[in-house]
Structures are given as structure tokens and as C-alpha cells.
Amino acid sequence: DPTAVMNIGYNYATPAVEDGTARLLVGWQDVGTGSTVDITRGTLNIGGGIHAGNTSGSSVALTVGSNGGIDADTTIRAGIAGVDGSGETRIGISGSATLTVESGKYFQETQNFVVANNGGSTGDVIVNGGELNVGYDQPTMTNNGASDLTFGAGTGTVTQNDGTVRVANRLVFTPVGGKGTYTAAGGTTEITGDVLLATDPAGESALNISGGSVNVGGNIDFGSNLGSDSISLTSGTLNFTQAGGGTITARNARDTFTFSGGTLQNLGVFNGYDPSASPEVANLGSTPSDAFLINGAESGFASGKVGNALTFDTNLGNNEAVSFGDDRFGNPTALTVSIWFNRSQENNGTTTNHAVNNVLVAQSSTTTNDNFEIGTQGNNLELYFDTTTGGNPAGDTLAIDLTSFGGVVDGTWNHLVFTYDQDATDGRMKIFYNGAAVTSFDQDAFNGPLASAAGTPDSPFSLGIARPGTSNWGDFSGQLDEFAAWNTAISASDVASLYNGGAGSNSSTILGSAVIYAPLEGQLAGNLETFTQTGGIFAPGLATGTLADQVGTSVINAGFEFTAGLWDFDLISNGGVQNDMIDINGTVTLGGTSTLGLTLLDWTDLSDADVFILAEYDMLTGTFGSVDFTDLISRSGLSSWMIDYNYGGANQIAVLVPEPSRAILLTMGLTLSLLRRRRKAGAR
Numbered sequence: 261d262p263t264a265v266m267n268i269g270y271n272y273a274t275p276a277v278e279d280g281t282a283r284l285l286v287g288w289q290d291v292g293t294g295s296t297v298d299i300t301r302g303t304l305n306i307g308g309g310i311h312a313g314n315t316s317g318s319s320v321a322l323t324v325g326s327n328g329g330i331d332a333d334t335t336i337r338a339g340i341a342g343v344d345g346s347g348e349t350r351i352g353i354s355g356s357a358t359l360t361v362e363s364g365k366y367f368q369e370t371q372n373f374v375v376a377n378n379g380g381s382t383g384d385v386i387v388n389g390g391e392l393n394v395g396y397d398q399p400t401m402t403n404n405g406a407s408d409l410t411f412g413a414g415t416g417t418v419t420q421n422d423g424t425v426r427v428a429n430r431l432v433f434t435p436v437g438g439k440g441t442y443t444a445a446g447g448t449t450e451i452t453g454d455v456l457l458a459t460d461p462a463g464e465s466a467l468n469i470s471g472g473s474v475n476v477g478g479n480i481d482f483g484s485n486l487g488s489d490s491i492s493l494t495s496g497t498l499n500f501t502q503a504g505g506g507t508i509t510a511r512n513a514r515d516t517f518t519f520s521g522g523t524l525q526n527l528g529v530f531n532g533y534d535p536s537a538s539p540e541v542a543n544l545g546s547t548p549s550d551a552f553l554i555n556g557a558e559s560g561f562a563s564g565k566v567g568n569a570l571t572f573d574t575n576l577g578n579n580e581a582v583s584f585g586d587d588r589f590g591n592p593t594a595l596t597v598s599i600w601f602n603r604s605q606e607n608n609g610t611t612t613n614h615a616v617n618n619v620l621v622a623q624s625s626t627t628t629n630d631n632f633e634i635g636t637q638g639n640n641l642e643l644y645f646d647t648t649t650g651g652n653p654a655g656d657t658l659a660i661d662l663t664s665f666g667g668v669v670d671g672t673w674n675h676l677v678f679t680y681d682q683d684a685t686d687g688r689m690k691i692f693y694n695g696a697a698v699t700s701f702d703q704d705a706f707n708g709p710l711a712s713a714a715g716t717p718d719s720p721f722s723l724g725i726a727r728p729g730t731s732n733w734g735d736f737s738g739q740l741d742e743f744a745a746w747n748t749a750i751s752a753s754d755v756a757s758l759y760n761g762g763a764g765s766n767s768s769t770i771l772g773s774a775v776i777y778a779p780l781e782g783q784l785a786g787n788l789e790t791f792t793q794t795g796g797i798f799a800p801g802l803a804t805g806t807l808a809d810q811v812g813t814s815v816i817n818a819g820f821e822f823t824a825g826l827w828d829f830d831l832i833s834n835g836g837v838q839n840d841m842i843d844i845n846g847t848v849t850l851g852g853t854s855t856l857g858l859t860l861l862d863w864t865d866l867s868d869a870d871v872f873i874l875a876e877y878d879m880l881t882g883t884f885g886s887v888d889f890t891d892l893i894s895r896s897g898l899s900s901w902m903i904d905y906n907y908g909g910a911n912q913i914a915v916l917v918p919e920p921s922r923a924i925l926l927t928m929g930l931t932l933s934l935l936r937r938r939r940k941a942g943a944r
Contacts, residue, residue, distance in 0.1 A: 267305045319357070431451050612774050633726055665696055
């Protein structure tokens with residue numbers, strides 16, 4: 261019966277009054293494995309949220325409107341309190357859960373809709389038709405302006421093959437280690453606010469548009485993380501609906517934006533990755549590590565022990581460091597750290613809270629306490645390693661005299677290896693210096709963790725300083741090279757191989773198993789230092805087809821590389837003041853042969869049109885011919901390019917550069933003159 265209604269958490273006498281704590285729990289214990297909820301027709305009203313897949317072994321399926329496309333509606337009025345202290349609808353809390361919308365309407369009226377909430381969980385939302393509405397009132401379709409569609413700390417996916425997805429506020433990819441993917445393969449996605457990609461070092465978020473239409477009312481921000489986030493437009497449309505266009509901002513070297521098909525519409529600004537603002541270190545390893553330079557490491561890279569090394573200058577106010585982010589090791593039962601260092605001077609007065617100076621390596625667990633610090637002072641190696649008794653066996657911080665092993669001589673390269681094995685019988689903690697075993701300690705178990713506490717991303721695993729960006733303890737001056745860390749205790753023979761008689765080694769035999777291997781050879785090149793178009797249609801303005809709201813300027817704060825595709829520029833007859841354009845503040849590379857998709861809406865004669873690229877316009881067919889980009893005029897030292905077009909007389913549409921050199925103007929003027937003479941001759 262399509263008129264049937266089931267109410268969960270509603271007063272029987274007054275159905276309009278709901279209990280926000282009432283929930284639909286599916287697959288809540290291990291016995292819930294394989295649980296299904298199939299809402300074929302009618303309406304299901306829930307006062308609180310749906311919480312699916314609570315235990316790690318649970319597998320849950322929730323389906324709306326599955327019976328031959330017969331409509332079914334589900335309304336979630338999440339409110340006062342739910343599981344984990346929230347009224348949010350959560351799909352995939354610990355186990356795996358799938359919500360499939362086939363037809364009908366699914367409403368999350370208040371709070372957020374979270375996919376794969378907990379680490380280790382999987383959650384999948386599939387929209388094959390109907391509607392998924394997050395933050396909308398069911399009877400009135402009022403947008404509450406607050407509810408987000410969020411990917412949690414697990415591995416979550418939202419796949420839209422058809423139908424409509426509406427989000428009242430933002431599409432958010434978790435800040436805590438999640439790997440969320442939103443795929444728009446069909447249908448329409450309406451996001452009122454921003455798209456925020458992952459902000460966590462371990463996060464890998466992806467927005468894939470492969471046939472659907474995604475309309476964004478705000479901006480897209482990759483997030484200031486060390487993860488590998490991506491946007492892919494291969495088919496369909498990515499459209500910014502706000503006046504003046506939306507902004508896409510890259511944040512790190514691994515962010516990627518693939519534009520190979522479909523339509524990119526009304527992009528206001530593209531902010532590419534700026535290496536000077538967030539410089540990153542190129543790393544290697546079996547698990548590729550992510551690292552970036554804090555405060556520039558202004559002295560940069562220079563010849564080191566093996567190839568290049570990273571230099572930390574003597575200006576203590578610069579607070580230079582390398583950050584590897586958080587959650588690298590958790591609570592290790594075994595650990596190895598290996599590093600080459602060349603101290604240029606001894607810095608005093610910037611000690612850590614555990615009295616460690618000239619920090620080589622550090623990791624903390626809160627904003628006020630480090631759990632692991634290695635540094636030097638004079639000829640002493642200083643070590644703090646948190647244990648269950650609150651410190652090391654000799655007290656808090658160990659001072660290990662290295663004089664008999666050559667000491668610490670400024671301007672000299674030294675190799676340090678620290679190993680820890682909770683189960684070792686010959687000393688849990690060992691120190692190796694320049695290939696030799698210095699000492700070992702049979703101490704209590706490590707009391708960790710080697711990861712920041714929740715909400716404290718300012719205590720990363722770091723080199724050159726402890727707690728970079730906040731406390732800036734233990735400033736190091738000199739060079740660091742060939743840093744590596746393992747979640748095992750490597751052997752004495754491995755240590756000897758790394759030392760390699762004092763020459764150092766980057767052999768993959770040992771380093772290949774490292775959790776982090778940073779050879780510190782140089783800075784990582786950014787994927788998004790250049791905006792690249794390899795296909796599709798780039799339309800700077802709003803929706804095409806009418807004269808209204810056609811004007812659009814896309815500012816590219818990055819390089820611009822075009823190899824294939826179309827540019828859809830609209831020209832308005834208003835005295836030459838308004839017309840679509842792409843303003844590029846970076847190096848321009850145009851290659852190959854392609855057809856410009858220029859939409860001519862009216863003729864406007866601009867006397868100051870400085871020709872850069874000529875595209876022949878056929879007045880009979882209303883089309884533009886191909887442009888061979890291999891024959892373009894060079895940039896000639898201009899500070900920025902402005903790709904635009906204007907009617908320049910006769911049948912030419914021109915793509916221009918502002919303030920071109922006199923030589924370019926003379927050359928292009930001659931070209932225009934010759935072209936016009938040829939046309940006149942042909943007409944005769």
C-alpha cells in the first residue's frame with residue numbers, strides 16, 4: 261500500500277511531535293550481519309537517525325523504493341541525541357553498510373549525513389533514481405543551510421547514477437584519515453555551499469564527475485593536508501552557480517585536478533599549488549611518505565652525505581622544520597629512526613619541555629607534551645622516550661656521552677640510529693653512532709603514542725624542531741640527510757650497511773621497508789602548479805544559451821597548459837566592456853591542433869583588440885576553424901596572459917594578450933593586413 265506509514269519515535273496521538281532520540285538501528289551487533297531494510301513503498305518517518313553497521317563484522321543494506329521503481333519516502337528528523345551523542349544519520353559506523361535509493365525521496369531534515377563514520381568502517385550510498393536530500397524539510401523543501409554530507413574516518417563512497425542529490429550546506433571529506441569518494445556518473449548533484457576535501461595527512465578524498473552534473477554554490481578547497489586529494493572531470497558538468505564564479509584552491513603538491521572531458525563552467529578563480537607557501541619534500545619508501553617544509557627551510561637543499569641534504573640556517577627566528585604529519589606510528593612496540601646530521605652550530609636557549617636541544621627528530625601526543633625527542637648538546641646525545649613509568653630509566657631525559665665515539669663536531673657528518681623493541685631480551689632500546697653500538701637499555705615499555713591526540717594537529721612527526729608552528733622547541737642549525745623510520749627494530753648489520761663505512765647508503769634493500777624514507781634530495785614538484793586542459797569544454801561564464809549572465813572571467817593563478825578541448829567564450833554587444841575571458845597569471849603552454857568552441861552571440865568591434873591567435877570564423881556555417889597552437893607567438897616577457905577574444909574586423913575572432921610588445925603588434929598587424937588582402941583577392 262503506497263499510502264502506508266511507519267513512524268519510529270513519534271507520539272501516537274500527535275504524530276507531528278517526534279522524539280529526536282529514537283533511532284533505527286540496523287546490524288547493530290555481530291548477529292546483525294546481513295541485515296536488510298527494504299522500504300518498497302509508503303513512508304517511513306524516524307525521529308532520530310539511522311545508524312547502520314555498528315560492529316566490525318556487520319554488513320547492512322538499506323534500500324528505498326526498490327520494488328520495480330515504486331516510490332517510497334524516508335524522512336529522518338535527526339535531532340536531540342543519537343548514538344555516539346549525535347542525531348546524525350550514519351552509514352557504516354564500524355562495519356559495512358549500503359544505502360541504495362532507487363526511487364522516491366530520502367530526507368535528512370536536520371543534522372549531518374555521515375558516510376563511513378569510524379576508521380576501518382566502509383559505507384556506500386548509491387543513488388539510482390529518486391532523491392537524496394540532506395538538510396531539507398520534507399513537506400516544504402526548505403533548505404536549513406546547515407546540514408552537510410560528510411565522509412567520515414573510514415572508506416566511504418557515494419555513487420550517483422541517476423536522480424537528484426541535494427545538500428543544504430557542504431560536501432565535506434573528513435579531516436581525520438578518511439578515504440572518501442563522491443562519484444557523479446549521472447543525475448544532478450546540488451551543493452549549496454563549499455566542497456572541502458580532506459585535511460588530514462592520511463586522507464585521500466576524490467570528487468569524480470563522469471557523466472553527472474555537479475552544481476556548487478560555494479568554492480572547492482583541497483584542504484591544507486598532506487594527503488592525495490583529487491578532482492576529476494571526464495564527462496558531465498562541474499558548474500559554479502554563484503555570480504562571479506567559484507574558486508578552486510590547491511593546497512599541496514599531491515593534489516590533482518584532471519580536466520579531460522565534460523564542461524567546466526563559471527570557474528571564477530583557480531589557485532594552483534604555491535610551492536613557496538607550502539613547500540614539500542620529495543620522499544620515497546614502500547609506503548610513500550608525505551612531508552612539507554615549515555617556514556621554508558630557507559637555506560634550501562645543498563650537497564649532503566648522499567646526494568643533496570636539507571639545510572637549516574642559523575637564524576633561530578625562522579623556526580624551520582620538516583613535518584611528516586600525524587599518526588605515523590601510533591603506539592609502536594618496535595621502532596627505528598636513522599638520520600645523518602651535520603650540526604653547523606650549537607643552539608642553546610630553545611630547549612624542549614624535556615630539556616632536549618638542537619632537535620633532530622621529535623613527535624608529540626598533545627599540545628603540551630612530547631613523547632619522543634632526539635637532539636644533541638656539546639658531545640652529548642640527548643634522548644627522551646616516554647615509558648610506562650613516565651620517563652627513561654635514568655630519570656627523564658638521557659644524556660649519552662659520545663666523546664669516545666668521536667663526539668659531535670660542528671661541521672662534520674655523523675650517523676645516528678635509535679632502535680626500540682619491546683620484546684627484545686638484550687636491551688629494549690639501543691643507540692648506534694657512526695656505525696658503532698654505543699649503549700642499550702632494558703627499560704619499561706613505551707607509553708606513547710607517537711601520534712597527536714585528537715584535535716591537536718600541531719604536534720607532527722618532525723625534523724629540525726619540536727612542535728613546529730607553535731612552540732618551536734629545540735631549533736637545529738646545519739644539514740640533515742637520509743632520514744628513515746621503521747616500525748621494526750632493524751639489526752646491527754642493517755645499521756652497518758646504512759653507515760657504509762662512513763659513506764652512507766640509499767640502498768633499497770633496507771630502506772624499501774621503511775614507513776618513512778626522506779632522502780631530502782629536493783622539493784616535490786606540485787601537480788597543480790599548472791592548470792591543464794586535455795579535453796572537454798572550458799566555459800568561463802554562467803550557463804550558455806542566452807545573453808543574460810553570460811559574462812565571466814576565469815582567473816588562473818597558476819601555469820596554463822592546453823592540449824585539446826574547447827573554449828566556450830560568449831561575446832556581448834555592450835560597447836566592448838564585457839565578454840568572457842581567461843586571465844592567466846603564469847606560464848602558458850598551448851600545444852597540438854584543436855577547435856576553439858567560441859560561442860558568438862553578437863558582433864562587437866573593439867578598436868583596441870590586440871591579436872594573439874587568429875581563429876577563422878565562417879559566417880555561412882557559424883563555426884570557427886581549427887587553430888594550430890604549434891605556431892603561436894611566444895610570451896615575450898609579459899607578466900600575465902589574458903586569453904580572450906574579440907571581433908577584429910573582417911571574419912577574424914582573436915585571442916589577445918594585454919599590452920603586447922611593439923614587435924608583436926607590428927607582426928600581427930602585418931598578418932591581418934595580408935589575410936584581408938587575400939580575402940579581397942579571393943572575392944574578386
